[in-house]
Each structure stands twice: as C-alpha cells, then as structure tokens.
Amino acid sequence: MIKKVSSHIVQNEPLVFELSSPGKRGYQLPDLDVPPVDAAQALGAENVRSEIEGFPEISEIETIRHFTRLSTWNYAIDLGLYPLGSCTMKYNPRVNELVARTEGLAWAHPYQPEEFSQGCMEIIAALEKALAEITGLDAVTLQPAAGAHGEFTGILMIRALLETRGNPRKKILVPDSAHGTNPATAMMVGYTVENIKSNNRGMVDLEVLSRVTTDDVAAFMITNPNTVGVFEENIRKICAIMHEKGALVYMDGANMNALVGIVRPGELGIDVMHLNLHKTFSTPHGGGGPGSGAVAVAKVLTPFLPSPRLERDGDRWTWNFDLPDSIGRVRAYYGNFGVLVRALAYIMAHGGNGLRQATLDALLNANYIRALLEPSYDLAYRAPSMHECVFSDDRQAKKGVRTGDIAKRLIDYGFHPYTVSFPLIVRGALMIEPTETESKRELDLFADAMISIAKEVEENPELVLKAPHSTLIRRVDEVTAARRPIVRWKPQTKASQAAD
Amino acid sequence: MLETIGLDSEEDLISYLPQDVRFDKALSIDDGKSEYEIVEYFKQRAAQNGNGYRSFLGAGVYNHYRPVLVDTVVSRGEFLTSYTPYQAEIAQGTLTSIFEFQTMVCQLTGMEVANASMYDGSSAVPEAAMMAVRVTRRNKVLIARTVHPEYREVLQTYTRHQGIPVGELQYKKNGRIDLDALSKALDDDVAAVIVQSPNFFGILEDIKETSRIASAKGALLIVVFTEAVALGLIEPPKEADIVVGELQSFAISPSYGGPYAGIIATREKYIRQLPGRLVGETTDAEGRRAFCLTLATREQHIRREKATSNICTNQALLALMATVFMTVYGKEGLRELAEQNLAKALYLASKLPLEFDAPFFNEFVARSNGTSPEQINSKLAEQKITGGLALGRFYPELKNGMLLCATEMNRREDMDAVAAAFAAS
Numbered sequence: 001m002i003k004k005v006s007s008h009i010v011q012n013e014p015l016v017f018e019l020s021s022p023g024k025r026g027y028q029l030p031d032l033d034v035p036p037v038d039a040a041q042a043l044g045a046e047n048v049r050s051e052i053e054g055f056p057e058i059s060e061i062e063t064i065r066h067f068t069r070l071s072t073w074n075y076a077i078d079l080g081l082y083p084l085g086s087c088t089m090k091y092n093p094r095v096n097e098l099v100a101r102t103e104g105l106a107w108a109h110p111y112q113p114e115e116f117s118q119g120c121m122e123i124i125a126a127l128e129k130a131l132a133e134i135t136g137l138d139a140v141t142l143q144p145a146a147g148a149h150g151e152f153t154g155i156l157m158i159r160a161l162l163e164t165r166g167n168p169r170k171k172i173l174v175p176d177s178a179h180g181t182n183p184a185t186a187m188m189v190g191y192t193v194e195n196i197k198s199n200n201r202g203m204v205d206l207e208v209l210s211r212v213t214t215d216d217v218a219a220f221m222i223t224n225p226n227t228v229g230v231f232e233e234n235i236r237k238i239c240a241i242m243h244e245k246g247a248l249v250y251m252d253g254a255n256m257n258a259l260v261g262i263v264r265p266g267e268l269g270i271d272v273m274h275l276n277l278h279k280t281f282s283t284p285h286g287g288g289g290p291g292s293g294a295v296a297v298a299k300v301l302t303p304f305l306p307s308p309r310l311e312r313d314g315d316r317w318t319w320n321f322d323l324p325d326s327i328g329r330v331r332a333y334y335g336n337f338g339v340l341v342r343a344l345a346y347i348m349a350h351g352g353n354g355l356r357q358a359t360l361d362a363l364l365n366a367n368y369i370r371a372l373l374e375p376s377y378d379l380a381y382r383a384p385s386m387h388e389c390v391f392s393d394d395r396q397a398k399k400g401v402r403t404g405d406i407a408k409r410l411i412d413y414g415f416h417p418y419t420v421s422f423p424l425i426v427r428g429a430l431m432i433e434p435t436e437t438e439s440k441r442e443l444d445l446f447a448d449a450m451i452s453i454a455k456e457v458e459e460n461p462e463l464v465l466k467a468p469h470s471t472l473i474r475r476v477d478e479v480t481a482a483r484r485p486i487v488r489w490k491p492q493t494k495a496s497q498a499a500d
Numbered sequence: 501m502l503e504t505i506g507l508d509s510e511e512d513l514i515s516y517l518p519q520d521v522r523f524d525k526a527l528s529i530d531d532g533k534s535e536y537e538i539v540e541y542f543k544q545r546a547a548q549n550g551n552g553y554r555s556f557l558g559a560g561v562y563n564h565y566r567p568v569l570v571d572t573v574v575s576r577g578e579f580l581t582s583y584t585p586y587q588a589e590i591a592q593g594t595l596t597s598i599f600e601f602q603t604m605v606c607q608l609t610g611m612e613v614a615n616a617s618m619y620d621g622s623s624a625v626p627e628a629a630m631m632a633v634r635v636t637r638r639n640k641v642l643i644a645r646t647v648h649p650e651y652r653e654v655l656q657t658y659t660r661h662q663g664i665p666v667g668e669l670q671y672k673k674n675g676r677i678d679l680d681a682l683s684k685a686l687d688d689d690v691a692a693v694i695v696q697s698p699n700f701f702g703i704l705e706d707i708k709e710t711s712r713i714a715s716a717k718g719a720l721l722i723v724v725f726t727e728a729v730a731l732g733l734i735e736p737p738k739e740a741d742i743v744v745g746e747l748q749s750f751a752i753s754p755s756y757g758g759p760y761a762g763i764i765a766t767r768e769k770y771i772r773q774l775p776g777r778l779v780g781e782t783t784d785a786e787g788r789r790a791f792c793l794t795l796a797t798r799e800q801h802i803r804r805e806k807a808t809s810n811i812c813t814n815q816a817l818l819a820l821m822a823t824v825f826m827t828v829y830g831k832e833g834l835r836e837l838a839e840q841n842l843a844k845a846l847y848l849a850s851k852l853p854l855e856f857d858a859p860f861f862n863e864f865v866a867r868s869n870g871t872s873p874e875q876i877n878s879k880l881a882e883q884k885i886t887g888g889l890a891l892g893r894f895y896p897e898l899k900n901g902m903l904l905c906a907t908e909m910n911r912r913e914d915m916d917a918v919a920a921a922f923a924a925s
Contacts, residue, residue, distance in 0.1 A: 017600070023832075032843055034844055070593040071573075071578035076579075076581040077581035078577030082583065108756040116550025285584070336758040351532035367513060370505075411590055477783050488612075
C-alpha cells in the first residue's frame with residue numbers, strides 16, 4: 001500500500017526554444033543616460049555578431065510558468081526523505097538563504113578594498129575557526145569549490161611537503177571502497193594509484209596496508225566512516241603505519257556528518273581532510289551544486305595552503321599573498337563565499353552542543369532504518385553502522401530483481417532512491433543515509449515502503465522490474481542517449497520535418 | 501526508536517567506539533542562536549563592509565542587474581533542495597533546464613556542445629588545457645598575459661604536476677596579444693593556445709587570426725571570457741576549439757568571489773574528452789522525449805583514475821540562474837543590454853586618458869599621470885564611489901593603469917565624478 005503519495009495532474013511544457021516567437025520580450029532596461037553608440041563603428045563591423053540564433057524570445061509570464069512547471073517534475077528534500085548514501089541530503093534551513101542574500105554581502109566585489117571587506121573577511125575567519133575546532137586540525141582553507149576540488153588541494157599540499165623533504169614519491173593508496181574522485185584526484189597531482197582491497201568486514205586490512213606501504217607511497221586516502229558506514233576502528237594504527245614510512249594520511253570528509261562533535265580527525269593522526277559544506281553543513285545541493293570543499297590541515301602542512309591566506313593585522317583582517325611555499329591558487333578569489341555564509345549560519349544555529357546532538361540523531365535515524373529493514377534485506381556487513389547503512393540485493397537478486405529496480409520502485413512510493421550500486425565492494429549495494437533532519441514518521445513510511453517492495457519482489461517481481469509506474473516519464477533509454485548523444489536543442493529544419 | 505534498535509540511550513550509539521578515538525569534551529563553539537540573532541549577525545557583518553558605494557570594478561566580476569524572476573525561480577525548493585539528477589524519472593525539471601542551459605551556451609559561444617557547468621571560469625581554464633592535451637597528445641600550453649591573472653595562476657597550480665609546461669605570451673602596445681610572438685613560440689609540442697576575449701583589459705582579441713596561426717601548427721585554440729554580456733553583441737569565437745568562461749554576469753551576485761558558474765563548450769568531435777556532467781536527450785520506455793545524464797564513462801564515479809577529470813559537483817543552481825537570466829533578456833534583450841554597456845564604457849573612456857587604443861567592450865585601462873591609481877581611488881571613496889582596479893598588483897609595468905568597468909548599473913553623474921578625479925590628479 002502506497003501511503004506517501006497520490007497522483008495528480010502535472011503540467012506538460014515544451015523547451016523554452018519551442019515556446020519562442022519573434023518579438024516577445026520579458027525584460028526592461030532603463031533609458032540610456034549617455035549617448036547611444038553604433039556598435040559596428042565602435043568595435044569594427046567584423047567584431048559585431050548577427051543575432052544569437054535560436055535564443056529564447058518569450059514573455060515574463062511564460063518564463064515564470066516555464067520554470068515553475070519544470071520544477072514540479074523534480075523530487076527534492078522539501079518534498080521528503082532523500083536517503084542518498086554518502087550524500088547527506090539534510091534539510092536546508094531557509095534563514096541561510098536569506099542571510100547569504102544580505103545586500104552588503106551578496107554585492108561585495110572580490111577586489112573592493114580590504115577596508116570595505118572586513119565583514120566578509122570576518123565571516124571567513126569565523127568559519128575557518130569553527131571548522132578547525134570541529135576537525136581538531138590546525139588551519140583551514142575555504143578556497144576549494146567542492147569536495148573533489150578539496151581533495152585536489154589536499155593532495156597538492158602533500159606533494160609540496162614531500163618535495164621539501166626531497167622526494168615527492170610516486171603512489172597514492174586508495175581503498176577499493178573509496179569514492180571515484182579519490183583515484184581521479186591522485187592522477188591530477190601526478191601520482192599513480194594503488195587500490196587496496198578491503199577485508200571481509202569492509203574495512204582497511206592492516207596487513208595489506210603494511211605490506212604495500214613502501215617508500216614510494218606518498219599518502220593514503222581514507223574515508224571515515226567508510227562508504228559502508230562503518231567507523232575504521234584502527235584509524236590510529238593506520239595513521240601510525242603511514243607516518244612510520246614517511247607517508248601522510250588524507251581523509252575524505254564526505255561522511256563527516258557521522259563524526260561532528262564526537263570524533264575529531266586531527267586527534268587521530270589525520271594530516272589533511274576536506275569537508276563538504278554542502279553535505280555536513282546543510283548548504284543546498286541545488287540540483288548538483290554549488291558546493292564548497294573546505295580543507296583542514298595539520299600544522300606540518302600549513303605553509304603549503306593555497307594563496308591568499310587571511311591574517312589579522314592589528315584590529316583588521318588582511319589577505320596575505322606573500323606565501324613562498326604555497327601551492328598557489330586552486331581557483332580565483334577566495335572561494336564560494338555565498339556557500340560559506342550559509343555554512344556559518346548553520347553552525348551558529350546549532351552551537352557546539354547542537355552539532356553533537358545532530359550527529360547522534362543522524363546515527364539514531366540510520367540505525368533505526370537498519371533495524372527496520374534487516375528482516376527484509378541482507379546487511380552487507382554486520383559491523384555497527386554510523387550515519388548510513390548498506391544492504392546488498394542478494395536476497396532479491398534470486399528473484400531477478402536488482403538494487404536499481406528496487407530503487408525505481410521506491411519512486412512509486414514517493415521517495416527518492418538510496419545510492420545504488422555503491423560502494424563497489426558490496427554486490428548490488430543499497431546505501432541508505434537518512435540524516436538527522438527526518439522525523440520518525442517519515443522514516444517509518446520509508447521503511448514500510450522498502451518492506452512492501454521486498455514483498456512485491458517475492459510475489460510479483462514484474463511489478464518491481466517495470467517500475468516506476470506513476471512518474472511523469474518511465475524508465476529512460478540511457479544506452480541510446482550515450483550512443484548517439486544529443487546534448488543541445490536544434491531547430492527543426494524543413495528537410496528534417498519532411499523526413500519525420 | 502531506541503527500543504527498536506535495542507539500545508537504552510543515544511550515547512550507546514557511539515559507546516562501542518574505542519575510547520582513544522572519541523572526543524569527549526564539548527566543542528568550543530558558542531551555543532545555538534535563534535533565527536533573529538543569526539540574521540542580525542550577518543547584517544552587522546554586512547555593515548562592516550563598505551556600503552552604498554557605486555562601483556566601477558570589473559576585472560572578472562561584474563555588476564549587472566539581477567531580474568526578480570531569477571531568485572523567484574531558484575528559491576523553489578524543487579530546484580534548490582534536489583541532488584544531482586541521477587534518477588531521471590524524478591529529476592526532469594533539473595535535467596530539462598540543464599539541457600536548455602547547454603543549448604544556450606552553444607548559441608552564445610558558437611560552439612556545438614557544452615557541459616552542465618564547471619566550478620567557475622578560472623578552474624575551467626586548466627580543465628580545457630587538460631582536454632587539449634588529451635586531444636592532441638601534445639603536452640605544452642601557451643597562455644596570453646592578457647588572460648585574467650588569477651586564472652593564469654590557477655592554470656599553473658593545476659598543470660604543475662601533470663607534465664604540462666605553460667608558456668606566457670606578451671601583449672603589444674595596443675593591449676592585444678602579440679601574434680608574432682605567438683608564431684615564434686608555437687612548436688609541435690604545443691597542445692593549446694589560450695587567449696581571452698574581451699581580454700583582461702576589456703579589449704577584443706583577433707580570434708580569427710589567432711586561430712589561423714594556432715591551427716597551422718596543429719594546436720587547439722582555447723578562448724576564455726569573463727564578461728558573458730559581451731557575447732550579446734560581439735562575434736562569438738566560432739573559430740575556437742574550446743571555449744571556457746564565467747557566467748557570473750548572468751544574474752549571479754558578486755558575493756565576494758563566489759559561487760559562480762563556469763562553462764566549457766567545444767566541437768562535437770571532442771565531446772568524449774569533455775570533463776564534468778552532460779545532459780542528453782533520449783526517450784522513455786513509452787517513446788516520449790526525456791532527458792538524462794549521459795556519457796558518464798568519461799567521469800570519475802565510473803572511470804576512477806582514468807576519468808577525464810576528478811570534477812563531480814558542479815554549479816547547477818548558478819547555471820539555472822544564468823538560464824533564467826538568458827530567458828528573461830532573450831535574443832533582443834541581451835543585445836540591448838550589451839549595447840548599453842558599450843555606450844556607458846565609451847562615454848566614460850571618452851573623458852579619460854587611455855593606456856591602449858584597440859577596441860574594448862565594457863572595461864578599459866585608464867592611465868593616471870602623477871597621482872597613483874590608489875590615490876585616485878581614495879579620493880573617489882570620499883564620494884562613495886569605488887574606483888577601478890589598480891593594475892600594478894598584477895602588471896608591474898602598468899602601475900599607473902586603472903582597469904575601469906561601466907555597466908548598465910553605472911550612472912552618468914558617477915562617471916563624470918571619476919573623470920573629474922582623474923582630471924584633478
């Protein structure tokens with residue numbers, strides 16, 4: 001029985017280009033208060049374009065209807081649980097949106113004089129301080145634009161440090177349970193990647209790690225809790241093994257929502273880590289971005305932080321560009337400031353104790369889901385779960401139904417699916433992260449849906465295999481999309497219309 | 501809930517963690533604040549900034565009016581609070597808008613394909629350079645000194661450990677790239693030539709000629725832009741192999757440097773070398789038009805260390821702002837907006853001594869005599885005007901140069917005040 005949703009009328013809508021007709025307009029410009037110019041004369045006729053072919057021409061009401069109609073085709077946190085594992089889809093507080101639009105902040109230009117930017121700089125300083133406190137590390141850069149960008153920044157700093165020690169080394173070790181960004185990042189910093197096989201509990205195998213950690217190894221990239229939602233209990237030993245060989249430890253902070261206020265990575269021996277402010281610190285995903293990949297480092301890495309660094313000079317903040325050991329810039333200006341404002345607002349709303357409580361609530365919700373689903377699905381590993389739990393589709397696969405099918409059926413029940421087929425070390429993974437902001441009612445509805453689907457798999461697998469049934473569109477043909485990519489709209493010519 | 505799990509208290513959820521990994525103190529962060537206090541805190545920070553100044557700063561970040569519809573659309577929770585559209589059946593809103601975005605970027609730049617966005621313009625430059633290295637199987641890149649200085653710094657950071665040497669190309673007295681120097685610097689190892697147009701000085705580069713010289717040596721041409729409004733009026737860089745740029749001008753507030761939205765666009769034949777996410781058109785099981793993420797085999801979550809880039813998150817919401825902006829202004833409006841910008845800049849420039857004489861769009865370099873640009877800016881600050889960027893910081897040879905930008909947001913009387921401050925210097 002589907003309790004969370006009913007079907008209703010949805011508006012159809014063509015592409016904006018198909019709505020266009022010549023002469024329609026939705027803009028107004030003020031009258032020009034200087035003499036008009038002839039562009040061809042000012043720039044040279046060869047530098048002036050003819051019209052932008054195909055560009056939209058629609059009215060204001062058509063514009064608002066167009067995008068509003070499109071929006072109704074999306075699922076979102078605002079509509080319900082979004083249990084994507086390792087994505088930490090929590091509620092995005094609206095006060096954060098408001099404060100990020102405060103006029104004096106939103107209209108601050110990155111090159112306006114420092115004396116007129118003290119408020120922005122104060123915000124950056126406050127967030128750096130809070131994140132250093134949360135991670136237990138010594139310094140923080142807020143320049144990276146996203147998690148993978150943070151990884152890149154962190155590994156660049158590791159390389160810079162090792163170079164000053166005389167040898168940048170050759171390899172980065174990555175567990176086979178890691179996010180794909182980790183190995184891709186290592187390559188961009190000129191390292192080769194060695195994948196480390198996890199043990200039968202889904203954790204880093206200390207013996208394997210000791211064996212492969214040679215003088216060639218620059219760093220180990222570890223996600224903790226790992227991608228099966230389990231805390232790497234041997235983290236101190238792992239750090240010791242690496243440090244003994246002169247290698248460093250990078251922590252992927254994608255799962256930091258499990259640790260804030262209860263574990264500080266810096267105290268475990270982690271040398272450098274990134275935080276996804278758009279996960280742990282509640283800034284909205286916006287359909288894929290913007291993010292912010294703040295990076296926290298131990299003292300030994302601080303000379304290599306990206307340029308510029310914020311510094312205190314008497315009673316004012318100043319940017320220091322004179323950093324001879326810095327890895328340089330990873331992007332222009334100072335980072336995704338608007339995202340930083342939102343993250344600081346989140347931290348302020350919670351306070352130290354509230355942040356810790358949020359972590360416990362995230363753990364509670366994940367373990368509650370785990371307990372409710374264990375009778376119906378096979379747990380990938382029995383180790384205690386932190387903020388997410390990972391099942392395998394082994395039981396359902398016997399009926400020919402895979403994790404991707406269960407995910408699609410979940411859509412009919414009014415939920416966004418969990419993360420499908422990741423981590424790669426789990427056969428047919430269902431990776432579920434409810435986050436702390438969900439109510440018991442929402443979690444119960446989700447568990448009911450999952451249990452109901454498990455029954456459907458037993459009784460009527462076809463129903464699941466053909467899902468979703470109630471969406472605007474049915475399953476899409478991704479194979480053809482990739483084989484013959486159409487990635488832009490083109491006007492139908494007379495010839496192509498005739499061919500149709 | 502605890503009973504279902506079989507625990508007595510929430511603390512039991514972490515009691516199994518070894519004592520030596522647990523942080524048992526309280527975080528040294530102030531207690532939680534109310535919504536009112538949070539709003540006040542940020543109002544106070546904003547008040548610490550300079551407020552009510554009329555600005556002539558450009559240099560990669562531009563003051564343009566943000567139509568009301570933009571925030572109306574992006575504030576809808578269905579756009580704001582959704583994830584990357586991996587589940588196509590319940591993400592057609594985001595997917596359709598990205599498909600429109602990709603199309604508009606192509607229309608604007610004269611390219612054939614564009615991705616779903618990059619972090620920003622600066623990081624899109626090295627991604628394009630890496631792409632050119634993959635396409636040509638050559639390893640060097642040449643970048644004009646007239647490309648945004650911070651973009652060039654980012655390129656250095658990215659290429660340093662990938663075996664991609666970067667050479668810089670000088671500009672001539674007219675503010676354009678020195679094409680003779682380019683011809684001399686080109687050899688069979690050069691994968692790409694990177695130029696910006698309008699360049700950092702606001703000047704239009706000769707893209708056709710640059711392309712001719714680069715392609716004669718088998719190098720790709722990468723054209724960068726920071727002022728997207730220019731593309732409403734100037735000839736798009738059709739001869740480029742890759743176009744990268746920044747869409748901040750399209751309704752994305754300056755926000756002290758970010759978040760913005762970068763773009764990368766190219767020719768169809770290079771599509772499989774593009775980094776980042778890409779939305780494609782397809783059909784659903786009943787034959788209806790539908791959109792989905794496509795060509796994922798380029799990307800890190802499938803290809804891991806063999807991916808075209810490590811990029812994962814992009815700037816979807818900012819790309820949506822730009823899409824709404826482009827829709828609101830449309831074909832006629834973007835041109836009229838660009839014409840207004842050009843007219844304002846020409847008016848201001850007509851009253852100032854100029855460093856260069858080549859055609860420019862909405863920013864240009866003025867030269868101060870005697871008084872430094874910094875001193876002129878201090879004078880202007882007294883009238884609540886933020887002057888231009890003093891160029892000495894990036895170009896020691898232009899220590900008397902001030903990069904000024906005029907947009908539809910600048911009023912004539914403020915431009916006259918700037919002219920007066922120069923005249924008095």
